[in-house]
Amino acid sequence: MGPARRRDTLRLRGGGSLPLPRLFPGRLSAFPLFLLALLLGFASLLWLQLSCSGEGPVPGGQERSAPRQPCPPPAPLLPAQDEPSWGPHRLALLVPFRERFEELLTFVPYMHRFLSKKKIRHRIFILNQVDHFRFNRASLINVGFLESGNDTDYIAMHDVDLLPLNEHLDYSFPEAGPFHVASPELHPLYHYKTYVGGILLLTKQHYELCNGMSNRFWGWGREDDEFYRRIKGAGLQVRRPSGITTGYETFQHLHDPAWRKRDQKRIAAQKQEQFKVDREGGLNNMKYQIESRTDLSVAGAPCTVLNILLDCDTNETPWCTFG
Numbered sequence: 001m002g003p004a005r006r007r008d009t010l011r012l013r014g015g016g017s018l019p020l021p022r023l024f025p026g027r028l029s030a031f032p033l034f035l036l037a038l039l040l041g042f043a044s045l046l047w048l049q050l051s052c053s054g055e056g057p058v059p060g061g062q063e064r065s066a067p068r069q070p071c072p073p074p075a076p077l078l079p080a081q082d083e084p085s086w087g088p089h090r091l092a093l094l095v096p097f098r099e100r101f102e103e104l105l106t107f108v109p110y111m112h113r114f115l116s117k118k119k120i121r122h123r124i125f126i127l128n129q130v131d132h133f134r135f136n137r138a139s140l141i142n143v144g145f146l147e148s149g150n151d152t153d154y155i156a157m158h159d160v161d162l163l164p165l166n167e168h169l170d171y172s173f174p175e176a177g178p179f180h181v182a183s184p185e186l187h188p189l190y191h192y193k194t195y196v197g198g199i200l201l202l203t204k205q206h207y208e209l210c211n212g213m214s215n216r217f218w219g220w221g222r223e224d225d226e227f228y229r230r231i232k233g234a235g236l237q238v239r240r241p242s243g244i245t246t247g248y249e250t251f252q253h254l255h256d257p258a259w260r261k262r263d264q265k266r267i268a269a270q271k272q273e274q275f276k277v278d279r280e281g282g283l284n285n286m287k288y289q290i291e292s293r294t295d296l297s298v299a300g301a302p303c304t305v306l307n308i309l310l311d312c313d314t315n316e317t318p319w320c321t322f323g
Contacts, residue, residue: 083119085119086119086120086121087119087120087121087172087173089121089153089154089172089173090121090122090123090151090152090153090154091115091120091121091122091123091152091154091155091156091171091173091201092122092123092125092144092145092148092149092152092154092155092156093111093115093122093123093124093125093155093156093158094125094127094140094141094144094145094148094155094156094157094158095107095124095125095126095127095144095158095159095160096127096129096135096137096140096141096144096159096160097126097127097128097129097140097160098128098129098135100160100161103160103161103254104126104160104298105298105299106163106254107160107161107163107254108124108126108298108299108301108303109298109299109300109301110163111124111158111163111301112124112301112302112303113301114163114164114167115171117167118167118171118172120171120172123148123149123151123152123302123303123304124301124302124303124304125144125147125148125303125304125306126303126304126305126306127140127141127143127144127306127308128305128306128307128308129308129310130291130307130308130309131308131309131310132321133218133310133312133320133321134218134219134319134320134321134322135218135219135220136215136217136218136310136320137217137220137223138212138213138214138215138217138223138226138227139213139215139286139288139310140308140310141155141157141212141213142212142213142215142282142283142286143286143288143290143306143308143310144306145204145207145212145283146283146286147290147293147306152204153173153203153204154173154174154201154202154203154204155201155202155204155207156171156181156199156200156201157199157200157201157202158198158199159182159197159198159199160254161253161254162182162187162198162199162251162252162253162254163251163252163254164181164199164250164251165246165249165250165251165252166244166246166250168243168244169181169241169244169250170241171201173203174201174202174203174206174239175203176239177206177236177237177238177239178196178200178201178202178206178231178236178237178238178239179200179201179202179238179239179240180195180196180198180199180200180201180238180239180240181198181199181200181201181241182197182198182199182200182251183195183240183241185240185247186241186244186246186247186248186250186251187248187251188248188249188251188252188253189253194225194228195224195225195228196224196227196228196231196238197224198251200224206234206236208283209234209236210227210230210231210233210234210236210282211230211281211282211283211284212282212283212286213226213227213230213282214226214227214230214278214281214282215278215281215282215285215286215317216278216281216316216317218312218317218319218320219319226277226278229277230277230282233277287310287311288308288309288310288311289308289309289311290306290307290308290309291307291308291309292305292306292307293305293306293307294307
């Protein structure tokens, strides 16, 4: 009789045994095992990339209804402060904010890496409104401008829920005039020709020339439309990107209206005011307090959080409260 064939078995508690399937031939060198592990690792990374970018398949063949989430960014790049190729200018990224922490955790490391890859010197300011008045995006941007320091010479008014996906978008010093990065033909939601919201770059000189933004806009919306009129009144021309072919896929919009409602309440007096140009207020009558100023690191990306208490004259703008 020939030699008995070896069978792989699993010993059971009662003394019996259960045969196991042979997954590999009896003689298998180390190289095929290494190659198999390498292929499995590559497949796992590919699946992670497709699933987090929204391009992978959805179970059951259904359409993907939830907004796609950006992939976890790699380790942030740190600006080379003494590297001449980064240029002489420094951007103050001004981010109006209130209670949107999950978006902030994505935004800060993503934008830090995005700007660093483009060699844009920058500081990220999270303008956190901590008073009990309604949200005032324009006033927060005014505060961010005033508190951004002398080491920055231009600003980006930047929504926390809007991420640039196209690396050809220009965030450089807008010497020729205001530069609207999130232009109407690229923004996923707003497409009217006078729109200047989302992401707008200005030199500090040009922002002062406009007297900043109006402080009368409490609640959501319309402050950008009023600022467009200020830009025109200051004799400035809004420039927009050219040569960008990604259309409405140029940005990722993180906002989910199903669970985060906009504060769109309008009382009668506010409805009358919202289409007017504020010719008196702006940087010149900005009233606020900085409750605290904290330098943080989010996934290795630095930012400065300003906890801001805005002031409201209820005789002038009674719609600043929820009453």
